[in-house]
Amino acid sequence: MIVAEKEFTFVDLLGGKEQIGMQIHSGFDILSLSHAGISKSSLESLIEHIGVSKKSFIENVLDLSIKTIERKKAADKLDKRTSSHIIEIAKVVEHAFNVFEEPEKVRQWLNTPNRSLNNLKPIELFEM
Numbered sequence: 001m002i003v004a005e006k007e008f009t010f011v012d013l014l015g016g017k018e019q020i021g022m023q024i025h026s027g028f029d030i031l032s033l034s035h036a037g038i039s040k041s042s043l044e045s046l047i048e049h050i051g052v053s054k055k056s057f058i059e060n061v062l063d064l065s066i067k068t069i070e071r072k073k074a075a076d077k078l079d080k081r082t083s084s085h086i087i088e089i090a091k092v093v094e095h096a097f098n099v100f101e102e103p104e105k106v107r108q109w110l111n112t113p114n115r116s117l118n119n120l121k122p123i124e125l126f127e128m
Contacts, residue, residue, distance in 0.1 A: 008097040010090035014038065015045035034084040037077030040069060046090055049097075051107040052123065061089070061126045089126050096122075 014020050019042050024030060047057050055066045062082055072078075078086070096106045110123045117125065 008094055010087065010094040013046050013049050013090045013093055014042040019045065030087060034087055035080055037079065038083040038086050039074065040072045040076050040078065041074040043069070043078065043086055046086060046093070049103070050093060050110060050123070052111070061123070
């Protein structure tokens, strides 16, 4: 699980550089990753870090059927649009981990209505 002393990157949240299959050094590398596609196992790694149910995240945030994702193998790549959305979410969660430093505080922030967000939970903004 997550250790608070280490600063996390979105690559860590997606399972690490071995999992995503490339090193990220620039914004162009992020674009390349998005075009190549994020694997199902990277998606599952992010969901684990966020601490929400797989079904809720896939159906509400990604607007996909859980059955569609379940049929995929761990190494199967998701489409460009879905991969881009997942990367954007991972970047926001990366920032939250660097601000709050503790996994439980990040999960609490993501799932608590916020007055400055019009009383929406930050995780609900991922659905928009």
